[in-house]
Amino acid sequence: MTDTKNHSxxxxxxxxxxxxxxxxxxxxxxxxxxxAFDYRGDVTVSxxxxxxxxxxxxxxxxxxxxxxxxVFPSDSSQARHxxxxxxxxxxxxxxxxxxxxxxxxxxxxxxxxxxAEVERVAADAKARGIV
Numbered sequence: 001m002t003d004t005k006n007h008s009x010x011x012x013x014x015x016x017x018x019x020x021x022x023x024x025x026x027x028x029x030x031x032x033x034x035x036a037f038d039y040r041g042d043v044t045v046s047x048x049x050x051x052x053x054x055x056x057x058x059x060x061x062x063x064x065x066x067x068x069x070x071v072f073p074s075d076s077s078q079a080r081h082x083x084x085x086x087x088x089x090x091x092x093x094x095x096x097x098x099x100x101x102x103x104x105x106x107x108x109x110x111x112x113x114x115x116a117e118v119e120r121v122a123a124d125a126k127a128r129g130i131v
Contacts, residue, residue, distance in 0.1 A: 017041065020091040026067075032090045033060050033069055042074055042094025047086050054093060055080070 016035050023029035036043045036057045044054045058079070059070040067084040125131045 015039075015096040016092045017094075017096040018092060020089055022089045023087075026084070029084055029087060030062055030067070033057070033062075033084070033087075036069075036090050036092070039092055040097045041092065044091040044093045045069070045071065045082060045087055046089040046091070047082070048088045049086070053080060053082070056094075 016039060021028075021032040021035070023032050036045075037060050039057075042054055042056055044052055045057075046052050053071060053073055054075070055071040055073040057069050057071050061068055065085075069082050069084070069087075071080045071082060073080055122131065
């Protein structure tokens, strides 16, 4: 699969934000669609007709010749149904809203908040003469 931003031999790692995939086979297209489906931002789907559609992929079905994606376009309230054989490229154009929001980051943030609250309560208790 042609990735016009990153060319790593180890495959796709981290967020695909900013990448453009131009699949050369059905398998590569299915892989790009899975990445787009899991992506938490908008993608731009370039169709073989020359049309481009930017939106959020909310559904996909892989069934050989009947494979398709469903997209909520960013400029319309009507969902679009697009067959795999119509797709020329998928670009990860929207911000990945999940970047940097791992479980470990969340735990560290909550631990920091908890420690700050403990310190605040201790300082308040000391100021009142309780401790």
